[in-house]
Amino acid sequence: MTSTNETGTHGAIVTDDAPESTGGAIVELRGAGKSYGNIRALHGVDLKVHPGRVSCVLGDNGAGKSTLIKIISGLHQHTEGDFLVDGDPVRFSTPREALDKGIATVYQDLAVVPLMPVWRNFFLGSEMTKGPWPVRRLDIEAMKKTADTELRNMGIVLDDLEQPIGTLSGGQRQCVAIARAVYFGARVLILDEPTAALGVKQSGVVLKYIAAAREKGLGVIFITHNPHHAYMVGDHFSVLRLGTMELSASRAEVSLEELTNHMAGGAELAALKHELSQVSGVDVEELPEEKDLTAPVASAPEGKA
Structure with missing residues (x-):
């Protein structure tokens, strides 16, 4: 795989190219962003969604995950960058237009009538x-x-x-x-935190059907704040932090430990370890060192991404 890299917001190497797939990208964002007046909620986001692959988007509360969903699902329009479907630039005005292009969103509340x-x-x-x-x-x-x-x-x-x-x-x-x-x-299935309110067993059931959707050739965007769930089914991982792309890497390029550290906020955890070490009775030995968190993510060998 050939890609150009640039340093992310916390020193991580961000890869521009998604892993190769059997088909071209159905959905692609290039430097996409969204501003609400003078508030920039999302900036410079690159994302490719290929058929038969699960693209996991991780981030803490306020990272920009919901804004990203709204852009792709047609609820809001991007204010910077490009949004392409099947290689053609689009600007959806309504979610119905996104559905007509085969982009379906399953929100956390599911939009069902319980009775x-x-x-x-x-x-x-x-x-x-x-x-x-x-x-x-x-x-x-x-x-x-x-x-x-x-x-x-x-x-x-x-x-x-x-x-x-x-x-x-x-x-x-x-x-x-x-x-x-x-x-x-649906050709692209956006899942908004499907395992957030579920126990271990029920989360496993949902992950099983995410894998089943991938086997049917759908491109899946799995939005989550749980790196363990993402790593079970993901083919590519994007970590958002404060509206920007903290990490973009294929499964072969990042380990679960590295993904967890980026998701948790590497530099912040290192600073927290230093502060907690000043408090008696607190075990900080298992917290990661700052040098481990800012090291570049190793690139995968050619042809394995």
Whole structure:
């Protein structure tokens, strides 16, 4: 892999190029940013989303993850840089325009109606109908059959599609939302903190279906603040800090420990270690040294990225 590198905000080497893929990038941001008046929420962000790959975007609260989601999903327009879909510059005015290009977003609140059955939530807003106008009606049987088939294709087996979706676990609801997006033609799936409010087991279930979406050829943008979850399924990692790109590296170029250190704020942790060392009764031996956190990320051997 050939790439040009430049120093990130905390001394890390940021690679410009995403890892090579079997297909061209579906979505690409080049130096993208967003300002709200004189407040710059995002600046100089480069990101490529390839089919059949999981691009993980990590960052703490206020890092710019939500702004990035809003730009790609069409909720807000970027104010600097370029946003390309299939190589063509775009500027979405509404989320519907993003959906028409195959970009679907599964938000943390999932946009489901808890008291409605699973099958009804699967087709919420896009219901199947039958019969001539003006007596068209919902095609309930077709929707139930389709929902069951699509859920099973993703490996999700529910005993009763009539049960309210609110009775499912958090992980199951996330998986239904993923299957729904796949069925309605998503090529790029943006997942907004899907494991944030889940336990260990349910998080594992969601990660399993993220991998399943990748196997189906979707480009996945996995937004998270958990580096361990990201490293389980990710092919490329981007770390945001205060609206800028702290790190951009493929899986072969960064270890879980390095990713965790960048996510946690390397220089800040080193400074914290120094401060805590002045307090008696606090064990700081396991905290990383500053020199370890500002060292460049080693580039992967040619052809392995």
